[in-house]
Amino acid sequence: MTVPIRSSRGRAGAYRAVWQWPLRSPVRLAVTVVVLGGLVFGLVSLGGSGGAASGGLVAGGGSGGNRWDSGSSGVSATPTPTLLPPVPELTPEALPVSQVPQQALETARVWASAWVNHPDGMTSQQWVAGLRPYTTDEFLGVLASVDPSNVPASRVTGPATPTRVAPKSIEVTVPTDTLTLRILIVDTEAGWKVSRYDRA
Numbered sequence: 562m563t564v565p566i567r568s569s570r571g572r573a574g575a576y577r578a579v580w581q582w583p584l585r586s587p588v589r590l591a592v593t594v595v596v597l598g599g600l601v602f603g604l605v606s607l608g609g610s611g612g613a614a615s616g617g618l619v620a621g622g623g624s625g626g627n628r629w630d631s632g633s634s635g636v637s638a639t640p641t642p643t644l645l646p647p648v649p650e651l652t653p654e655a656l657p658v659s660q661v662p663q664q665a666l667e668t669a670r671v672w673a674s675a676w677v678n679h680p681d682g683m684t685s686q687q688w689v690a691g692l693r694p695y696t697t698d699e700f701l702g703v704l705a706s707v708d709p710s711n712v713p714a715s716r717v718t719g720p721a722t723p724t725r726v727a728p729k730s731i732e733v734t735v736p737t738d739t740l741t742l743r744i745l746i747v748d749t750e751a752g753w754k755v756s757r758y759d760r761a
Contacts (some may be wrong), residue, residue, distance in 0.1 A: 654727055661723040665731040665746045666755040668695050670720040673735040673742055676758070678715055679709035697747065697754040714739045734761050 675691040688709035693701060714737035721744070725732040731753070735742045740759035746753045 562728060581672060641663065656726040656728065656743045658723040658726050661726045661731055661733075662753065665748075665753040666721045666723065668746050669731075669735055669744045670717070670754065671695055672744065672755045673717050673721070673737070676742070677714045677737055679712050679715075681710075683709050692755075696753055697749060697756045700754075700756050714742075 672692060672695040675695065678691060679688055685705065685708060688707075689701060689704050692704055696704065716738050717735060718738055719736040719737045721733040723731060723733050724743075729748045731746045733746065734746050735744060743759045743761040744755055745757040747756045
């Protein structure tokens with residue numbers, strides 16, 4: 562009895578006959594291998610040529626030619642070095658004490674003279690008024706809380722001596738009859754002003 566090929570048993574038998582055909586003789590097996598190899602080679606060749614067509618093109622005949630994008634405007638994909646503008650020289654943070662501005666030293670001397678000037682009966686407002694022309698506005702608020710009668714010194718005994726010099730600030734020491742002041746003078750729009758003092 563012949564089983565119709567449309568049935569499940571018929572299709573299974575047909576598939577089995579196809580797979581068994583190369584195994585029935587060495588010649589059939591060799592033919593099958595050659596045919597399959599040719600199909601695989603053809604598919605690989607088609608895939609390689611398609612990738613080359615869709616990829617980038619190489620400009621120039623040598624292997625070291627620049628790579629260009631297909632469909633681009635002809636600009637090389639290799640980046641071009643950018644020339645940076647020259648960097649200006651930095652101002653040093655510290656300068657030799659010999660380069661101290663004389664105006665800054667004079668400010669320190671006059672300020673110290675006003676600081677030790679506190680005769681009996683002088684109010685805090687009067688004392689601060691004498692310091693105001695040589696003091697920053699921020700530091701005046703601190704000095705306003707000082708009682709001048711508590712200032713231990715009464716006279717300046719030596720010149721202002723620079724200890725640290727920078728382009729915009731100077732630190733000096735000024736000796737008095739009881740202690741040595743360490744004064745910081747800063748360069749403001751209104752000139753050199755005292756912004757801090759302490760005991761040396």
